[in-house]
Amino acid sequence: MRVIVVGSGIAGIAAAIRMAVKGHQVSVFESNSFPGGKLSSFSQDGYRFDMGPSLFTMPMYVDRLFELAGKNPAEHFKYNRLEVICRYFWEDKTELTAFDDIEKFKSNVAQNLQIDPVVISDMLADSKRKYELTGRTFLEQSLHKLGTWWDKDVLKALLTLYKLDIFKTMHTVNTRILKHPKLVQFYNRFATYNGSDPYRTSGLLTIIPYLEQGFGAYIPKGGMNSITDSLVELATSLGVEFHFNQRVDEITIADKKAFGVRIAENHYPAELVICNMDVFFAYDRLLPGQKQPKRILKQEKSSSALIFYWGIKKVFPQLDLHNIFFSDNYKTEFKHIAEGRVYHDPTVYVNITSKYVPEDAPEGCENWFTMINVPYNQGQDWDAIISKARKDVLGKLSRILEVDIAALIETEEILDPRTIESKTHSHLGALYGTASNHRMAAFLRHPNFSSGIRGLYFCGGSVHPGGGIPLCLLSAEITDHLIQNDYTS
Numbered sequence: 001m002r003v004i005v006v007g008s009g010i011a012g013i014a015a016a017i018r019m020a021v022k023g024h025q026v027s028v029f030e031s032n033s034f035p036g037g038k039l040s041s042f043s044q045d046g047y048r049f050d051m052g053p054s055l056f057t058m059p060m061y062v063d064r065l066f067e068l069a070g071k072n073p074a075e076h077f078k079y080n081r082l083e084v085i086c087r088y089f090w091e092d093k094t095e096l097t098a099f100d101d102i103e104k105f106k107s108n109v110a111q112n113l114q115i116d117p118v119v120i121s122d123m124l125a126d127s128k129r130k131y132e133l134t135g136r137t138f139l140e141q142s143l144h145k146l147g148t149w150w151d152k153d154v155l156k157a158l159l160t161l162y163k164l165d166i167f168k169t170m171h172t173v174n175t176r177i178l179k180h181p182k183l184v185q186f187y188n189r190f191a192t193y194n195g196s197d198p199y200r201t202s203g204l205l206t207i208i209p210y211l212e213q214g215f216g217a218y219i220p221k222g223g224m225n226s227i228t229d230s231l232v233e234l235a236t237s238l239g240v241e242f243h244f245n246q247r248v249d250e251i252t253i254a255d256k257k258a259f260g261v262r263i264a265e266n267h268y269p270a271e272l273v274i275c276n277m278d279v280f281f282a283y284d285r286l287l288p289g290q291k292q293p294k295r296i297l298k299q300e301k302s303s304s305a306l307i308f309y310w311g312i313k314k315v316f317p318q319l320d321l322h323n324i325f326f327s328d329n330y331k332t333e334f335k336h337i338a339e340g341r342v343y344h345d346p347t348v349y350v351n352i353t354s355k356y357v358p359e360d361a362p363e364g365c366e367n368w369f370t371m372i373n374v375p376y377n378q379g380q381d382w383d384a385i386i387s388k389a390r391k392d393v394l395g396k397l398s399r400i401l402e403v404d405i406a407a408l409i410e411t412e413e414i415l416d417p418r419t420i421e422s423k424t425h426s427h428l429g430a431l432y433g434t435a436s437n438h439r440m441a442a443f444l445r446h447p448n449f450s451s452g453i454r455g456l457y458f459c460g461g462s463v464h465p466g467g468g469i470p471l472c473l474l475s476a477e478i479t480d481h482l483i484q485n486d487y488t489s
């Protein structure tokens with residue numbers, strides 16, 4: 001069959017690979033001049049910066065694509081497991097180091113927070129238990145097909161729902177287990193991995209720590225962008241054709257069946273269309289005459305980000321690849337985000353790939369990806385917000401690191417919710433599509449298929465199972481399985 005993929009985000013590329021492996025003829029149309037969407041990079045004044053994602057977990061989902069194509073992943077995509085996942089800093093000089101080795105992490109916590117290591121064991125056991133009960137059910141299958149619910153494992157997961165803290169908040173669960181406010185803050189931060197608010201999102205999301213502390217965190221050789229590069233290379237080797245600078249204007253439908261896409265005056269026919277565009281814009285711009293799933297499209301959006309990409313003229317030995325400088329009042333920070341505002345003392349995340357990829361910065365310098373969580377775009381005065389936040393962030397980093405950071409900045413670029421939207425067509429600049437703050441969020445995302453239009457499927461961060469690289473790769477896998485079922489039965 002002829003398959004068209006709209007968009008070359010990570011899920012679009014993965015879907016294209018899966019379709020090519022099945023022997024279909026695949027074309028990907030991408031409006032940018034480059035692939036990867038949020039997972040791309042740029043260079044400036046001798047520095048290379050990953051544009052969006054910096055934390056890489058669950059690399060096996062990338063490996064799986066090479067294996068499906070009959071290739072040895074290690075020959076095409078190389079990555080290392082991090083010994084230090086992240087360093088954490090507070091203004092009162094408290095520090096924590098999240099070692100990959102859990103015993104080392106427990107000793108670090110015991111030493112710095114005087115906490116019994118058994119508390120960490122309890123936390124991770126709880127996280128692992130929840131993941132094992134629900135991971136396959138909620139993340140690896142369509143929740144919108146009746147067949148899913150007749151699976152033995154799914155029924156078992158449903159029977160244990162009451163043990164999953166779904167109706168409590170993540171903060172409540174973390175407080176119950178961890179007690180110490182700094183450790184609660186440490187584990188509350190995992191809510192931001194899908195753009196959620198720990199004070200509102202479901203306690204079920206306490207599975208996220210296990211994904212990082214159980215399965216590890218990784219750095220691809222060459223930085224995050226090499227995930228995109230290696231998968232585009234794989235897709236191309238399988239015959240997938242990429243067409244850049246080609247914005248799809250319409251998914252063409254006749255008799256409730258997709259039959260291709262239109263770009264300006266040209267029609268490209270296909271039997272299957274897989275849409276990797278943000279589902280909100282897909283309905284709004286590509287499917288305007290079709291029935292709109294209004295309830296789904298009206299859902300709250302995930303948070304967005306404000307990023308300062310800084311080339312810094314100094315090396316900071318006390319920092320690692322991932323570094324968090326915590327806000328003193330986490331609850332207020334999230335309250336501000338929920339109200340569409342930015343707190344004056346935000347948690348600052350500094351990612352420095354040049355720690356592991358020295359070519360990413362000139363000698364004696366570092367490439368800082370400096371990010372704070374901000375609300376999605378609601379028409380705020382972003383220029384004023386950026387100028388104030390820049391001062392607040394620089395002040396905080398300078399105080400904690402005891403050096404004037406502003407004086408070390410050699411080059412700068414800025415990304416905000418408006419530019420995230422314009423560069424990747426993500427509705428309102430949300431990083432992860434729909435927010436996961438609603439307790440039933442897992443069930444409320446758009447399915448990976450269209451219930452009214454045959455031959456139309458969806459993958460990517462705005463649909464089931466959600467945003468972030470691992471889940472986007474799973475969305476392509478679910479789509480692949482749905483197509484397999486729909487076209488062989």
Ligand SMILES: Cc1cc2nc3c(=O)[nH]c(=O)nc-3n(C[C@H](O)[C@H](O)[C@H](O)COP(=O)(O)OP(=O)(O)OC[C@H]3O[C@@H](n4cnc5c(N)ncnc54)[C@H](O)[C@@H]3O)c2cc1C
Pocket residue numbers: 006007008009010011012029030031032035036037038039051052053054055056057246247248249276277278305307420423424425426431432459460461462466467468469470472
């Ligand atoms: C700042 C930031 C930090 C992040 N941090 C992390 C992290 O640390 N770890 C993690 O796992 N995830 C992270 N994420 C989230 C992750 O990047 C996304 O969930 C994921 O990359 C989204 O992939 P996607 O497949 O949904 O496509 P997207 O990346 O959203 O790309 C969609 C593509 O479709 C193209 N397109 C849209 N409409 C059309 C059209 N009409 N015609 C043709 N092409 C079109 C766009 O140009 C774009 O290239 C982060 C995101 C951002 C922005």
